[in-house]
Every structure is written in C-alpha cells, then in structure tokens.
Amino acid sequence: MNRCLTNLCRIEFPVTYRCNGRCIHCSEAGRRGISAHIDGDIAAKAIKRVASEYKITSVMTFGGEPLLYPEDVYKIHSAARDCCVASREIITNGCFSRDCAVLRSTARRLAESGCNRVLLSVDAFHQKTLPIEPAKIFAEELLGISGVTVKTNPAWISGRGADNPYDAVTERLVSEFEKMGVPSAKGNVIFPAGNAKKYLAEYFDPEKEYVNPYEEDPHDVKSISIDPDGGIFGGNIYRTDIIKILDGYTGE
Template sequence: MNRYTANLCRLEFVVTLACTGRCRHCSEGDHSSSGEFIDGDKAAAAVLSAAKAYKLDSVMTFGGEPLLCPEAVFNIHAAAKKAGIPKRQIITNGFFSRDPEKITLCAERLVESGINAILLSADAFHQETLPLGPVVEFAKACLKAGAEDIRLNPAWLVSPDDRNQYNIETRRIASEFEKLGVSSAKGNVIFPQGNARIYLADYFDLSAPVVNPYDEDPEDLRAVSVSPDGSLLDGSIYSEDIVEILERYSPKSCVGGNSYDI
C-alpha cells in the first residue's frame, strides 16, 4: 500500500461550487448561482471502491451549496451507508429552495439516504445574503424526518469568544435554533483567504503567513477531496478507479489535501 495514503480515513466531495450564498467570509471567494456539479453515480462508485481498499470512517459532502444537486448528495451517502462507513456528513447553508414541499422532500430523502450528521452553516455572515426563514424550515423538516444529528456549524471571527459585532449576531441566530432543539457545534474560525482577506481585512494581520486549518500533511493524507469535475490529486474518478489514483499518489507529483469550506 502507498505509505502516503495508508492512513486515509475520510473522503470528501465538493459537490458543486455553485452557491446560493455570497458570503463576505467565504474562503473560496465569489461563487456563482450555477455551475458544474459532480456525477453522483461515479462519485458513489468511488466511495464503494475506496471503502474496499481503505479503512474509511467518514464521507462528507459540501460545496458551494451541495443541495443545489441533491441527487448526487443522496447517491454518495447511500453508497457510504452501503459500504459501512460510519460517519456520513453534509455541510449545507440550508437554503436551496423557498418551496415548503421541496424543502420537506429533500429533508426526508437526506435522512433516507443515510446521512447521519447535518451541519448547518447559519451565522451572521451567511445570513447577510441568505434568508433565515427557509433555513429554519429546513432544520424543522430534518428534525421531523428523523435526522439523527443536526447542528449549527457557525463561522466565528477572531475566536468564538471574541465580542465583535458578527459574533454577537451569530450568537443571536444560534439561540433561535436552540429554541427548535438544534444546538451548535464548535464551528470554525475564519482565516484570511478568499473573500475574508478582502472584506474582513481589518480583523487580520495580513503580513503573517496564512495558515489554512484544513491543509493536509502531504506525506500522510488522512482526507482527500474530489472536485465537482471529478478530479482528485493528479487524476479523475471519472476515467479511472479512485484506488489507482490514491495508490500512485506522491507528494512530489501533486498537491494533496482537502478543501473543507463553509
């Protein structure tokens, strides 16, 4: 087995870079409302194949906004469940439709597909451009559908304890969700990359090197991330078996790592 990927335990899928949000803290920069999305069948095949070769303990889908392409999300997580991968997570901003029927159906199918952790990106930054009402409806629909674990995954500025105006508003939004029975995960602290570097520059020392907390050790990949066009490391899951890509990986030939966002 390739020593650089021998400890791989997590597969991530950037389902699409299209997004309903236009967040000023987004580490990926600007997103458009439409764009390429991953082939759900091929992504599901990659999950099944990788699970035979590696001891995977989690599969995550995110974006952009992954629920703009719900069928791909359902396929990926159904495959993860079939393969016996215990953690099956999605990060979503929760706003993909205003139609109550579509929201309910999506929540039911998410739960049916085997997702067992829904991380909802709701906070002062997301809610500058995303309406809270449909996100609350989505959270309620997930609870009603029997979601095992749905939690807020807020973005904090400077630190979770800092009392800046954004964090104060994020705490207010979190308290709205707590009333519904949705608690908050620890979330993430914004780092100066993409839009955050431009629009929140006053909060950072831009002369210091940027530390991306999601960068992987290229000599010991624990998580890899498949892009919306199927690309992974120096290959593509659309044209070859994911295991072949992972087995030939070398830190000298390509940049590894993940791109966990939101």
C-alpha cells in the same frame, strides 16, 4: 497500499462550487466559475472502490451549496451507508429552496439516503444574503427524523462571546436555533482566504502567518477531496479508476 495513504479514513466531496449565497467570508468564491458538479453515480462508485481498500470512517458532502444537486448528494450518502461508513455528513446553508415542501422533502430524502449528520451554515455572514426561515424549516423537519443529528455550524471571526459586530449577530442567530432544539457545533474561525481576505482584512493581522487548518501532511494523508469535475491528485475519476490514481500519488 500507498504508504502516503496508510491512514486515509475520510472522503470529501465539494459537490459543486455553485452557490445561491454570496458570503463575504467565502473561501470558495474565487472558484465560482467552475460550473461542474459531481456525478453521483461515479462518486458512489469511487466511494465503493476506496472503501474496499482503505478503512473509511467518514464521508462528507459540502460546496458551494451541495443541495443544489440533491440527487447526486443522495447517491453519495447511500454509497457511504452501503459501505458501512460510520459518519455521513453534509454541510449546507439550508436555504437551497424557498419552497417549504421542497425543503421538507429534501430533509426526508437526505435522511433516507443515509446522511446521519447535518451541519447548517448559520451565522452573520450567511444571513447577509440568505434568509434564515428556509434553514429553520429544513432544521425543523430534520429534528423530527430519527437517526439524523442537525446542528448549526457557524463561522466566527474570533468565537462565541467575542467583541465584534459579526460574532454578536452570529451568537443571536445560533441562539434562535438553540431555542428550537438545534444545538450548535463548534463551527470554525474564519481563515484569510478567498472573499475573507478581501472583505474582512481588518480582522486579520497582516504580520501574522496564518496556517490553513484544512492543510495536512502530504505524506500522511488522512482525508482526500474529490473536486466537482472529478479531479483528484492530478487524475480524474471520470477517466481513471480511483485506486489507480491513489496508487500513483507520491505526496510531491
């Protein structure tokens, strides 16, 4: 086992960078030109290979909007379930379709595939370009399915109760979901990257050095992320066995 990966326990799939939203805080906005989405069969095979060598406890799909490619998402979560990965999460805007029947059937198939935690991106930023109703229908369907938890996962400028117009709107939106029985996860405080750096500059201190909360020690990697085009650590799972790629990782 690669010493840099001794504590590896999580595999992330940004399924695609495509998105039907246009959020002003989006950290992935600059990557929109990358049109690829992950191939669910190859991703599933990669999960099985990694889980055979490492103690993987968490698999997450997100994006872009992952449910623009639901079949690939189902395959990823099915593979995670088959490998006894305990936490099988998705982050979605819940607004991947305006068709009520599609929203409801996607919720059911997602649960059937093995996904057991759905985090809904609901906040002042997402709802500037995405309607709230589809996310509510999607959440309502999930609430009726056992074995799946659904929570809102808002992005905050500072946090709940903070004195700024964005967080006030987010608080109201999150409360609407709470009234439906959908609790709120902690969410995340916006990091100055991508669109956020461009459009929300007034909320960041130009003198302060912000630390990306998602960055980790390259010599003690706990989580790996496989790009929509299959890329990881300079290799590609479409061409090379993922274990071989992981074995060659040096942390440099």
